[in-house]
Amino acid sequence: MRAQINGRRAFVLLAVLIALAMALLAAAGAISIARGAVADTRGGERSAIARAAALDGVAFVSASLASARQELLQGNAPPSIAQRDGELLERTVGSERLVTRLVPFEDETFFQAEAGKLGMEDITDDMLKRILASAAVELSPTQFRARAGLHALEAVDATSAALLPFLTRYASEPMIDGEGDPRVLLAESLDDVSTRRLREVGGDALLRVAARAFADSEGDSKSFESRVVRALRAEAVEVEEWDAALLALSGVDGDRVNGRVSVQFAPSEVLGAIEGIGVERGARIVEERALLSLDERRGCAWLVSHGILTPEEFVAVASRCTARCLQWRFSIEAGYEPLDVAPKDERFTARNTARFDCVIDFADATPRLALLRDTSMRGAFAAIATQRSATTAETAPIEEKLDSTDMTASKILDPEIADNEKMKFTEVTFTIPKFSSANEGESDKMAVPTTPSRPLGSHAVGRWVSSGTPRSTPPRVER
Numbered sequence: 001m002r003a004q005i006n007g008r009r010a011f012v013l014l015a016v017l018i019a020l021a022m023a024l025l026a027a028a029g030a031i032s033i034a035r036g037a038v039a040d041t042r043g044g045e046r047s048a049i050a051r052a053a054a055l056d057g058v059a060f061v062s063a064s065l066a067s068a069r070q071e072l073l074q075g076n077a078p079p080s081i082a083q084r085d086g087e088l089l090e091r092t093v094g095s096e097r098l099v100t101r102l103v104p105f106e107d108e109t110f111f112q113a114e115a116g117k118l119g120m121e122d123i124t125d126d127m128l129k130r131i132l133a134s135a136a137v138e139l140s141p142t143q144f145r146a147r148a149g150l151h152a153l154e155a156v157d158a159t160s161a162a163l164l165p166f167l168t169r170y171a172s173e174p175m176i177d178g179e180g181d182p183r184v185l186l187a188e189s190l191d192d193v194s195t196r197r198l199r200e201v202g203g204d205a206l207l208r209v210a211a212r213a214f215a216d217s218e219g220d221s222k223s224f225e226s227r228v229v230r231a232l233r234a235e236a237v238e239v240e241e242w243d244a245a246l247l248a249l250s251g252v253d254g255d256r257v258n259g260r261v262s263v264q265f266a267p268s269e270v271l272g273a274i275e276g277i278g279v280e281r282g283a284r285i286v287e288e289r290a291l292l293s294l295d296e297r298r299g300c301a302w303l304v305s306h307g308i309l310t311p312e313e314f315v316a317v318a319s320r321c322t323a324r325c326l327q328w329r330f331s332i333e334a335g336y337e338p339l340d341v342a343p344k345d346e347r348f349t350a351r352n353t354a355r356f357d358c359v360i361d362f363a364d365a366t367p368r369l370a371l372l373r374d375t376s377m378r379g380a381f382a383a384i385a386t387q388r389s390a391t392t393a394e395t396a397p398i399e400e401k402l403d404s405t406d407m408t409a410s411k412i413l414d415p416e417i418a419d420n421e422k423m424k425f426t427e428v429t430f431t432i433p434k435f436s437s438a439n440e441g442e443s444d445k446m447a448v449p450t451t452p453s454r455p456l457g458s459h460a461v462g463r464w465v466s467s468g469t470p471r472s473t474p475p476r477v478e479r
Helices: 002-066 069-073 125-134 141-150 192-215 221-234 239-248 268-273 278-289 311-320 378-395 415-419
Strands: 087-093 096-103 327-338 354-361 368-374
Touching: 002 069, 002 087, 002 096, 002 327, 002 354, 002 368, 125 141, 125 268, 192 221, 192 239, 221 239, 221 311, 268 278
Parallel strands: none
Antiparallel strands: 087 096, 096 327, 327 354, 354 368
């Protein structure tokens, strides 16, 4: 009897122990889940703050370059606004820094001139063939156009990285002069205001040029620069005065025209692809433009005065060229890094990093955000695409394997993810904004890193503190 009682007690004790063990396991699991949820919440919060910090950087760059718009109108490059390693803004967070930087392109520059590229809208097959060959992309113009019709040029595609410096969808030449005022539209008769403006620029000779160019019926309205140059030659106007005339007159009844390539910023591959210039002259243009004076840089007539093109040859390409660029591309990255790590040793920690590719249009007095694409996950997408590409190549039958040039991320990824078109905002504008890159409860402000030559200013951009007016672009070597 006693043995039975002891056996029951032992059984009850064992059951209690089992129940306690299960309860402890359940509690441990709950604690683990809670900790994971807290970590995810904190990680999500950090990622959200980094994303807002990156957008603050976009606003900072936009406001800084807007203050230098006059320099852009005169054919200059954007001013230098970054500190060491492209750093724009920073804020200390515990043992880390939240840093926003400009990300350099392959040529180590922070800004890329969209007008220094060929426009996708009006590029010819011959020009496209030359660009594809320059970029070592083994596609025919027809194949490339079919692919570009399905996916944006900036999609996560093996071909886009090679072609991005040469092709664009965002460049246009505004019909404004070097001061930002509308050009005088060619007409049979001009009003008093237009007549007075042309006389101030070039006297009665420019009025005769305008009348002759209007009467010239050769070519369409978009080739009005060629008509103006023919009129300038017919009126025996000196080459040094051509630029002022070309900037003062317009033959397009509209705000913008496409298809102009900046001879100041285009790489030799782009210049060499333009019909009437060619490879050798394109390379010479790149060499000569580094020696231009400030006045020469404002136009394209130096192509004739420097002996690169004859006047007749310039007539043929005048409507394909411009001097300036008012649409600039850049990349902004924001993330956390340890305080004791030098930027060049380790730029950002692997997590909580946000990145945006942007194109800002300065054709109007208020800058316009032409492109804002979230590329924070581009590296992950590319890695997944590469892995899937390799797996497909190993498992597919030989007769069904795709050509290696066709196995790109844009064919593997969902097009909506690859193009990320939902992140493209074409009507967003920036003035001097108040962007918040942290929670409302935080009191410390993000600040531009200070240096002896760049003291901390008092102008705030959102929760970041700017350093006032950006430095102007140093002039190039004059002849």
